[in-house]
Structure formats: C-alpha cells, structure tokens
Amino acid sequence: MTTTPVPMGSSPAIGSTPALEMRGITKRYPGVVANDGIDLVVRPGEIHALLGENGAGKSTLMNILYGLARPDEGQILLDGKEVRITGPSDAIARGISMVHQHFMLVPVLTVAENILLGDETMANPIFLDRGEASRRIRELGTRFGFEMDPDARVSTLSVGWQQRVEILKALYRQARILVLDEPTAVLTPQETDEIFAVLKRLAAEGHSIIFISHKLYEVLEIADQITVIRRGKVVGTRTPAQTNEGDLAELMVGREVQLTIDRGVSHPGKPVLEVSSLSVADDRGSEVVRGIDLEVRAGEILGIAGVAGNGQDELVETLVGLRRPIAGRISLAGRDVTGQSPRDMNEAGVAYVPADRHRFGLVLPFSIADNVVLTSYYREPFTHGQIRDDKAIESAAEEAIAAYDIRTQSATARAGTLSGGNQQKVVVAREFSRELALLVLDQPTRGLDVGSIEFIHRQVLAKRDAGTAVLLVSAELDEILELSDRIAVMYRGQLVATVDGRTADKQEIGLLMATGGRERTAELAVAAAAKEPS
Amino acid sequence: MTAAVPAAAEDRASRTTLRRIWAAVGLPLVSIILALFVGAIVIIASELLVGKGGLDLGLPLNAYGALFQGAFGSTDALVQTAVSTAPLLLAALGVGFGFKSGLFNIGAQGQYLTGALGAVAMGVALAGAPAIAAVPLSVLAGMAAGAVWGFIPGFLKATRGAHEVVTTIMLNYVAISLLAALVAGPLNTPKSISPVTKDVGNASLPVLIGSNGHLGILIALLMVALVWFVLYRTTFGFEVRTVGANPDAARYAGMHPRLLTILTMTICGGLAGLAGAGDLLGVSHQMTSSFSTTVGFDSIAVALLGRSTPVGILFGAILFGAMRAGAPLMQIQAGIPAELIDVIQGTVLFFLVATPVIGRFRFLRGAHTGLDTTQITRSYGEASR
C-alpha cells in the first residue's frame, strides 16, 4: 500500500507571507453547513491541493474566494491584508483567477478573443489591438511550454488545449492565485501530464495554485500542500512526504460506516441482467462507458460506487433504454434487449429511479395521479381504447399514496407542490408498484431527509427480498455499503473491481473510487519515474 | 377533517374551491381591468391631444358603454358577437393546443388564410352541388389546407430542427402572397374589375340565428368540447401535455416527442384553418385578393389570456370577440376608433407577463402570477444545432 509519492516539482523557495489566507470561513445554506470554520493558507509558489468528496464543501469555499458567494463568517487575507471580494471582476482585479470545471469559453470565438474578453487590449478606445494580443498570447504560451495559435477557434481545440486557453486567460490577467476546479476530470492521462508540467512551471514562477481534486495519486504527484475537507470541515493538512494514498483516503471518506437498518440475508437466484462489453457515448459523443461487463442476479443488490461523472449516468440511461449503446449487449432474463426503447424496457419489467427526478422522474405541473401512471397511462385499466379512465387512475394514485406514505392533501395535487422526499416517493411508488425483474436506482436518495432515505431503503430491500434484481448507483459510499450485496467500483467508464458487500472495507473502496485501483496507480508511478531520468 | 365537524370541513372545502378559482382567474381578470383602465387613459389623453373637445372624463365610460351595447345590447349584437368570437375561438384553440405541447405557433394567421383559401376553392367548385355535400366538403377542405400549413413547420421542426417561430412567421407571409396569386389567377372570376373569386353558393354555411349567425359558431363551440376532451380525456392529449411540460420525462414514458410535434402542429393548423373556412363560408362567401384578418395576433392574446385551456380560451375569445363586435358602435357613438381594441389587447398581454407590476398587488397572492407559459420558446438558439 505504500506507493512512493512521486517526487515534487522543483519547489521554489516558499515565502513567509502567505499569498492567500482564509480564516474560519463558515457558509450555511438552508439545511446544511457547507463550510464550517475552514482555514486555508496558500503561500506564493505553492501548489495547494484541496481534496474531498463531492459535496464536501470545496466548491463553496472556492466560490467564496471568487466572490460568487459571501461567507457568513470568516476572513480572507491577500498578502496579509484583509479583503472583501465582491464579485468575479473584483476577484480578477485582485489577481485571483478560476478555471472552472466546465470551461467558461465561448466555442465560436477564437483563442485570442476568448482570452481578451472582459480585459481587452485596445489599440484605441474603440478597436481591439489584435496584433499585440496575439503577440502576448504566443509569448505567454512559449514561456510555459506550448505553442498556442491565437487565431484558432476554440470549438476546434481538444479539451486539453481548451484548458490551456483557460490557464492563459488567467495568466493574461496577471493572476497570482490560480484556482483549478477538477482540472483533470476531462483529460486523458497524457493531457494530464502535460497540464501538470505547465502548472509546475507556473508555480516555479511564483504563482500560487489551488488544485481541487478527489484523485489521490494526482494530488500526491502535483501538490506541495494537501488540505483535506470532509463535510465542510478541514480534517487534515499534509505534505506529500508525510502521507500516502491510504491515509488520504481515510481522511477523505472517514472511517466509520453507520448501518442504520438491518438488510438481512440475500438469496441470489438466476442472473437477470447480463451486460457484456457495453460501450456508451455521452451527448458530446465521447465514449464514457468503456466495455463494461456486469451481472445482477435475482434477489441481490449490486452497488456501483464511484465518483460522480465516471459514466454512471450514461450506463444507467442505457440500461433503461434512454440511450443507445455504441457497442455491446444487454440481456434481461436471457433475452437480448440491446437498444430497446424505454417503453420496451418498462414492459420487460425494468423500473428506474433517476438521479434527477425533475428531469426524467416527474412532470412537476401534473397531478400526483398523472405522475403515478406516467409509464402505464396507455394500458388497461387506465385507458380503454384511447379514452382515459380517470377513476382508475385516481384510485391507483390513492393506493400509491397510502402504500408509500406520500404526504399530500389529495391525488390531484400537483407534484411540484410536494416536498423533495414526497416527490421521490411518488417516483418510487410508480416504479415499484408492479411485477419487476430489474430495479435500476441512480442516486435514489440524493437531497432527501433522513426519514425519506430510510423509507426508500426499506422499500428497496423489500423488492430485493421479493426476488428483484437491483442495480444501485450512488456517489454516497455509505448508501452503497448499507444496501449492497456486491459492490463494483466504476472509474473512468470501467468497472475496476468487484467486492463482497458484507466484507467490504470503506477505505479500500474509497481508494478504488479515487484511484481506479492499484494497477492504475502503479502504472502512473512507473510513467512518472520514466519521465524523470535523474 | 373528521366527520365530527362536517360543517367546518365543508366550509374549508368551499374555501379551497374558491381559492382554486381565484388562482385560475385572478391574474387574467386583473390584467383585463388594468388594460381597460389604460384604454380609458388613452381615450382621454388622445382626445386632449387631437380631439376638439377638452378634458372629458366621461368619454371612456361612453365609449365602453357603446362597446358593451354593440356587443350585447340586442339580439343582432349578440349574434354579431358570436360571429366574431367563432374564428377567434378556433384559432386560439389552435395556438393554445400548441402551447400545451411547448410549441409557439405564431402561424395562426397563415393557417387561417390557407384555410379560407381551401374552403373557397372547394366551395366555388361545389357551389352548385347539394348543400349536404358541398358544406361539409368545403369545411373539410379548409381545415385540411390549414392543417398542411401547420404540418410544414411541425415537420421541419421535428426533422430539421427549424424553429417553429421563424417558419410560422414566414409561412404567414407566404400565405398572403399565395392567396393573392390564386385569387388573381386560377380562382378569379372572369371579367371582374378587381380580382375576386366566385360566390361559394350552396357551400355557404347555413344561417341558424339572426341575420348571419352561421353554423360555424356551433362548430367552434363543439371544437372547444372536442379539444378539451382530446387534451384531458385521451391518452393522446396526455402525451401532448407531457411533451409540453417535460420532454425528457415524456421520452422516458415511451412517448415520441418528434411525432407528437408534427401531429400537434398539424392539429393547430387544422383548427386555425377551420376558423378561416368558417369566416369564408359563413360571412364573406367569396374572397378578394386582399382578404385578411386580425385573427393571427388576436388568437395569441386569447390563448395566453385563457392559459391555453379550452375553457379559458372560450372566455377569452368571447371577451375579444365581443370587443370586435362592439367596436363599430363605439366608433359611431363615441367617435372612438376600433383600433382601441388592439391597444387593449396589447396591454392585457403586457400585464399578463409583466410579473413585477402584477406582483405589487397583495390580493393576487395565491393566484398564479406569471404565466405557466412564460417560457414557451425553448432553446431558440439551440434549436438548430
């Protein structure tokens, strides 16, 4: 387990006055404390990694730094002086720049235009000085080791080059503090290496870099300092020399697993869902599910753990018929169902609880009753011929309201007027109230209150005990551990490991989620070692 | 809500019903009242500026009185109101049906014109045939022609991603030219001084009441019921509404948004076409090359006012139909030009969407402020990528 930390880049002399100091930052949103007294110190020339799970509070902290959110408590000091940052332009003026996870680039504009935007180099009060701008962009590029064509359209660039444009945008504004929000999430390993080289040169020139990530090996490779945040609090600060992946994973996910309900014993039967070599593309056409094989048996719950955005949504959407795979085969109870429509899948006994219930799960302006029959409205007893039977629909809704404890005045209330928990119960009621072969759950309890979570978990277990095959995708590791009989870890579109849910170790899974497995880590270490011939 | 206190429960129930009604009609009602108020200011101000008389605060009352008189004051007035309401009602049902499905059909005008054109072409051809055949065939021909004019944008949207707002605007003007070309060309009466078609003769809609209370009024009312039934009582209507309210959920529910887009636009066109056919066969009986209508924009106003529901549209259409019918009397008696109706219409729409203005009224809390349809035009910019 002792992966040698990759040698640090040649760190410059770290100055004594911090470039940035955030003291006791607290930010509350209704129902959650997103940041709870966070302290962060970043020195000039330092690459400071901010490590934490999704929702740990990293983004909130950075939004506060960038002026997009106001802290409820705490101070921000730049070069030792307290400042109040009122908005993005103020942050930029103070030398803070942010590279957002979703690039803030205008695709139809050129590189130069994107870089100039908002801080234009002018030839005179009206016209841009494009010649001067191009010259500066080329110069900056060369200084940090790449040739950038200022006149290329951004839409024609690869993701890696778009990121360089974002970095140039910050440098062009003479940023001294550069925040990168999960910069490697969309990059290939080669691109990642290249960007790291750029970042190291930036640091060597005295820029401070805040690097947000949840990938342990990357953090160990690039950072001078690592601050780990969990549930809005700083749980530890390390240098790469003091720590290793195991230590960081434990800090990041915590040690304790709280089992709140007894899940009983599972009795797996025949395979229900069999997926082989499944590949799926996302909306932009890049392959985000890459040759997955999996099997779910009747009466078992297969949990798929993974950091959000590793292809889980696309996998799930393919399984329920909303997406067509680009390769591979899906079979249900031995029958090939590859590429079938959502209705075909529904009729074959597949139920789906989507991650975004406002998108696929509910029609908010419609009544509860209409939502309860959303996938079965066209069948008896809800329709005779083409004519709806409102009585039958309403009584089905009444049953669902009673059976699933949906708190509402009547079945005719609009779904949009319900609380989040009750909305999710409507989805669950619709999807669970029939004979099921396969139950596909994508983050089924995201954003719900404790009571609703427990209720839904019990329903899921009941379905399993009744012999349904259950596929559970969640970014909440606790939820996966609580329910799953087997756990597979999804990383970059692949399932990197499958473990027994009963004996699973939280640290181990957290590590797998963050690194994609040891082979991957070793591979990187080898690659990195090969690159540093000294 | 136990059985022990039935009186309280009943009271509460009736209060909820009241609240629901208020939620539905509060905003339109207040918008209309405000618009009438603005209309009154326009009357007074314009008289001050260009009229001979000085400040006459009674003039708006006289004008609105005459308007009411002209719309409801006699049997003839009532019939005239019904005659003006019918096309508005049909076209607005077409627009509202589109809204329900998330489509902004500003092509009611073109669909109305092609509908009239189809009806006159068939009507002239069957002018000598027995009415029992000539009337239904001509009506159907008009409806079909309007449906074609709705199908085109629907098809182009579903297959090519062409935004319906652009295509329907363009088709409105194509319809104007097409109509002029056909009336001046193949449909022209030989030896006429200016281009005009022959009379539709036996294909004229029978008059049921008064001097011109034609069958089209009845057809329009039937269509309210039919559209309501289709929207709320059939699976097809459920699909249309689901696609309009949440296209992603519709796809998951196994519906076919593209096909529904084509069907919906075709139905919108058919309804507006029926409006044109009714006016042609029931009122004008022939067509000049300048045959035109204000139904295009009126129907959008009516559909928005009626919140795209058939019953709401019925009330909206009666309101504006009555105004159109009463306007001539207002012009004669109070000297107020009929175009005041357009001013009022524009103002009603303004108050319907101008939520910050309406939001100032405390008593409107609980009423739906802002339209459900405030964002009908989805992804205008992204539509074609």
Place this chain on the structure above:
Amino acid sequence: MDGLINGLYGIPILGILIQFIGYVVHIVPDISPLLLQAATPLALGALCGVICERSGVVNIGIEGTMLASAFVAWIVGVAIAPLLPADPSPIFGITPTLLIALAAALLTALLISLVHAWLSITVRADQIISGTIVNIAAFGITGYLFQLIQKGSPTSAGAFSAFTPPAQLVQIPIIGWIFNMFLNQGPIAMSVIVIVVVTQILLFRSRWGLRTRAVGEHPRAAETVGINVIRLRYRNVLAGGLLAGLAGAFLTMEASNSFQTAMTQGRGFIGLAAMIIGRWTPLGAFGAALLFSSSQAIAQSITFAPPGGDLGNILTAIPAQAYDMLPYLVTIIVVAGLIGRSIPPAADGQPYEREAAT
C-alpha cells in the same frame, strides 16, 4: 401531361437564362436607386435584429417598432411644421421640422425597445410574447390615433429629398449606375451603407462587438470575466431599436411624406428574414435585403416592361406574388438547413439569470 414535359424539353434553357441575365443587366441601371430605397427599411430592420440577437435577445417586435416610429415621425412633423421656418436646406431638403420629427421617431423607438428589453431581460418573460405585445400595441395605437387624426385634415410636413449626383459620375459607362444607386438617395438611405459597414466592423473588431458576441453565445462565461450581461443586453436592444426607428422614419420622411395604416406591411419581418439569411452579420443581412428588394423590383419591371420572346412569356406567366413570397420561402429553406444552414447565437432567446451572490 406528356405534352407538358415535351414542351419543357423544347425550351432551350441556357438560352433563356442568358436572355434573362441580359434583361436584368439591361433594366437594373434604370431602377438602381429604387433597389437601395426598397432595401433600406429591410436592411435597417435586419441590423436591429442582428444587434439584439447577437447579444441573445430575440426581437420580433421590429415591425411594431418601425410602424410606431413611422407614425410618430409623421405626426410630429405635421404638428410642429406650422411653428417652424419651412425653407428647406439645399442639401436633402432638410428643415428644422424634419430633424425634430426624426428625433421624435428615434425616441419612440427607444422607448418601445425599453419595454421589450425590460420584459425580456429583467422580467425574463418569453421574448416572443414580448415582441408580439410590441407588434399588437404598435398596430393598435398607430391605427387608433391615425383614425382620430384623419377626421381633421391629413397633411404632410414634407420629406427629405434625394441628392442629385453629378451627371458626369452617373454617366460613366458600365459602372455609372452604381454611383447613381448609392448617391441618388435621401439621407437615410444613403447612410444605410455606412451604418452597415460600421456595424460590421464594430461587431468583429471592437470591444463592444467582442462582448456582444460572447454574451449571445455563452453569457455565463462572459459574466465570469466580469462583463455585465444584463447591461450589455439592454444597451444592444436599445441600440437596435434606434435602427428600427430610423427605418420607420425612412418610410414617412423619405420614401413617402405621409402615413398609412399598417404601412410597414411586413418589412420588419422581412428584416428578420434578411438577418437569418445573412447569418446574423450586418453585411450578410444587407446583401439579403438587397436581394429581396431586387427580386421585387425586377418583378415590377417585368409587369411594366416585359422582355420579348420566350423569356417574356415565361416571366409574365409567373405571378407577381411569387416574387413577394421569395424572401420568406428562402428563409424557410435556410432555417431548415436544406441549403446553407444558418445558425443563431447559442443563447439567443434565453433569459439570463445572474449567478446569485449569496
């Protein structure tokens, strides 16, 4: 049916085409000032659309803005003409009355655009509904007031006159007519070409243009580099409104000297069409506007002076309305992507909600 097909084969198509080109070359110099004149309101309307939509606000109220400004230009002129000296200046026949009327027209357009901007940017109402409100209200209020005024005695405050270019310039062989086209014009038509070129350059070379294009494509990105999306959109909608107002003033102060009910006759919508076909660029929109006005003008000359021979027979067989339809049909074909798809700015028509600084 067979007869018809055989007949078609019998036509020497190439010959006809050459004849047609010859005819166009023959007539265009005579009607060239008319071409630009007819194109002027279309081009100005299209430019209004370009400026609004490039920043992400759809404006289908151009027609109404134009109509209202046309009316105000006329009525203000009529109202103040008796109060001011009436000696027209030798250049363009400018009088103080006309200048004040022009200013009033532009102010009207500004106010109308402010309503549209408020509804679509601040209220975030559906921009198509907002444009529809402008159209309905403008049609109503102008028609209403015009009716009232007509009861008095309709008069005119005169109009700008056309500049007469030197005869030597116009008579230059082969290209003389081009000078005639651009110089034998009143002030508004003559300024159109300047406005088009200036807008084109500003849109692609200036800070304002860069920011406008960014805001229309990706407002969030613009906001993160400190651009005030809301303010920029307001400014653009107002600036576009000025151009639509100029188009309206052109109709009652230059192309004619009086107002007629609903006199814009869809020019605002043809402007939208020209904008789309011109791919949201000023030069392209101007080209499309010229194309539309030429097809109209050629259609008219065919009815007045049809060419002889087969060509004449064919052309006169095409109803004049076919040429009226042309802009609209071409637009439908283009938005459907059947030839050369034209793609609107990505954020066009989408209200922008500022990222909440909580």
